[in-house]
Amino acid sequence: MRILALFTLLLTSAISSAQWYESQGTAYIVNNDRDSARSEAMENALKKALLVAGASVSSAQQVVNGLLTQDELNIRASGTVNSIELVEESYQNDMLKVTIRADIFPQEQQCFAADFKKSMLVTKAQLLHREQANVGQIYDLDKKLVARFADKLRQQGQYIDIKLAHKSSIPFSRYNRSFDQEKIKYLAVELGQRFDTQFVLFTEVSDVSFGQQVLNQWQFWQEDNFDRHFDTAFYIYSTDNGELLWDSHYQNKAPWTFGKRNIIDLSSQNFWQSAYGRMIDRTLDDALLDIDESLMCQQTRARIVKVQGNEVIVNVGKRQGVKLGDEFSLLHLNSFTSDQGKMYSGYNVSSHMVKVSEVFQDSAVAVATNQNLLSNIQINDLAVKREQ
Template identity: 55%
Template sequence: MRLSLIGLCFALYSSVSVGQWYESQGVASIINGDNKTAKAQAMQNALKKALLVAGASVSSIQQVVNGLLTQDEISIRASGSVNSLELISENYNDDFVTVTIRADIFPQEKKCFAADYKKSLLLTRSNILHREQANIGNIYAIDRTLIKKLADKIQQQGIYLDTKLALQTKTEFSRYNQSLQTQSLKNLAMSLANMSDSQYVLFSEIQDLSMANDENNDWQFWQKNIYQRQFNISLYIHDGTTGERILDKHYQSSAPWEFDERKQIDVTSHNFWQSEYGKKINLSLDDMVRDIDENMMCQPTQGRIVQVQGNTITFNLGKRHGVQVGDEFSLLHFNNFVSDDKRSYAGFNISPYKVIVTSVSQDSAHATTAEQHVLDNIQINDLAVRY
């Protein structure tokens, strides 16, 4: 049975909207033989659990759950939380019904539980798409300097991110991106996230550093040989767990290039950043920080499980991310599947057990189940999620 959706609005995600599949179970008691009502209640419980784990807000959960109708074809009225919902199975045993659902969920609002924690973001060296444009001023080092400055600004001005840098070598991102090799992009993001112990990966492409053909006499008419120079850049953020792209932003600006075209310019110098061109780039960086922080606010803060011992786990979130003793986490077990149209999706099974943090270090935390259950189905590289 496939469930339908009506009345969805995705205004908050006009650029890139990426949902994530979650599979969960719900249980309800059957009263006076009313299987239909019990089934609807079980589905509501399962969907509510999936929404909470996905980081949806309390209000959006209420909107979606209240929209479930006790009919053969169940409709959902929401404002951007659920993209698709499927009933996988239903089992009746004594006076209880157990259902399993699979939901494709979008983070719905800017106010969310995930905002309590910082996400780790790996910033990679930028790619200059047309390297010959950097020849004027010999500003090839802008690919590293720019990202280092962006990372510093995120640390100083941002709220929801903890940054890491990978600037020594270039990645294959632009080659994959330009040739639309989606799976290679996902694999690259997941590999870098795993190697750097990061939750998300930022790539960027400097798309235009060209000079205008005409002198910019309107800027300072008494000076000659002043030309406008472009600065166009695109940012892409990928989820390190699934490899999927969750943010795609483009920035376009220009400013007078005040330097001699034959002079080599140090892009790390105060002189460069105080020039009109440097100031314009700086303003673009400020815009980037605001956009990144706002868009990453409600992305899930996911800890990768690095050790499982009985009913105790260790995962890679710690004090630097805001984790404290006593915090409660849900556990997600990877469950990739192939849809009816033969497409492969990354999905999760939500464990019925939760864990409570018992100790925390700077970069990791230990947690145990409250009921002392053995976590048989939880494995290394599964996820601990706070909602």
């Protein structure tokens, strides 16, 4: 096991005590470049450690601002990471795996909203050029991809509570290609109401074509191997008003090690342990971290599902982090459609406040703090947790 010396960072303050976090990162080795793979794997591992520690991270580059060159690690950070140690490095085929130990200073909570998990609907991916899936017959990639991603989100997502709807197609990509944002807004709102979630995730796979360069040209006894691309994009929309909150594109490639006439079982470990399957997994891991970070500070807005006298029932509960005594402000949703067909949304802040009196797994009962009747509050209005 290789141990690197600790590299101390410049800190604005060294008064508070740091805490060790151990995490793992992986990277695919391209063109035998182990140094670049090691740097990428360590950035991936450090980013995971930072998120677990509660740091807000928009990208590994922003936080780390570093580069690993051979045995030298140069990192600059803004008072979050005190030191970092490479504990272990291992190789399996073309994959490099590292374990790091990072000395991270506990920061004040980055945002109040990080206390709560946000509900998000994960929809079926759209394979934009289905003819590219002919080699390997990977036409089910749209379903298998989001099912695997949903499992990762459930197991590793810090701030996301997901629902999966991947068995039926939705018209997102058709609207997206025609730049019809109004139809996307209506679609997002409709899906949110149908599946009772605050956000919806759309996924597009735009390229699974093959590269032109032969990877094994000197091994004339073998069938030619080529890189296969995997370009995908993720979009998160608010289901309250249909607005786009976040989107990101990922472009990767890896050797396709199967025969051209092989029919690939996308549910098999044989596929997911191949160079191409591992590259897709790595892409999903990167997207998961980015999505988790982007939603961490998004305000949790519960939907009111029942109003009775001075009580409301909201669609968040223990699973999302709600506790007895939590207080919510109420927002009356005020949406309208213009003469041009554009949808606009706004909120009128109610004078009413409610306090949670009963908590269930996915819902809670809240009572008006002044015991007055909740006039003008309706089903589908919103409840927003108050900072205490």
